[in-house]
Amino acid sequence: MGKLKGILVLVLVVAVIGAGALFYIKKDVIFGPKAEKAITAEELAELSIDTDVITTNLASASNFAIVQFNILLSSEEAKEETEKRTPEVRAAIISTIAGLSKEQLVGGEGIALLEKELSTKLSKIVETGKVERVLVTEFKVQ
Template structure:
């Protein structure tokens, strides 16, 4: 009788331990951000990005610029909203560029400043999400 009771208790102890280990593994896997959640893959970036076709506009002064952008949003809803707001985005780009001089856009810092400014201004419009990053895909300054 004692051996049977000891065997049953040992089996129950192993089953409880195994259930606890499985629960810990499941909770750990669900709560830890995976690499896909932490950093989006290039396919996810492309799916949530909107291309702004080439815009030609005058700068502050006698210079002009031809420039195009790719705008990365945080999700599909934000992308759809940004596509609908295309005319507003182009207006923001033209307004920002019209206040800049050619010398402000010639270096890396100037382009990064423009990207940050556009990101901030576009995010002020957005209701369904936000812009993660603005990329300059082509630029000709004359």
């Protein structure tokens, strides 16, 4: 009878420890991921870069675009690297826009497509951090 009690207590302790470990590992699934703190306006200004106004031809005949972007980076080091890589950033912007037609760029979906494609391209250029987002701040298509 004493051995049975000992085994039962041991099984119960192992089950409680296992359940606690499982809860600790899966708490993000149960409670959702931790909320990230909101970025302040000062941090936003410190970690973002505004490109020059860029004018380039579009893929569609006799159309061109005038654009400017705000690029938010993950760290000060990433911002410094991106500033040093300005020619590569401009080339990525121009090649992306030149590959799109006027019809692809018109409307909210067009701007969202451009921001997403540029974010992907610029993420390949920046090595010390990551591109958090790209925003179109000036946009004219003719």
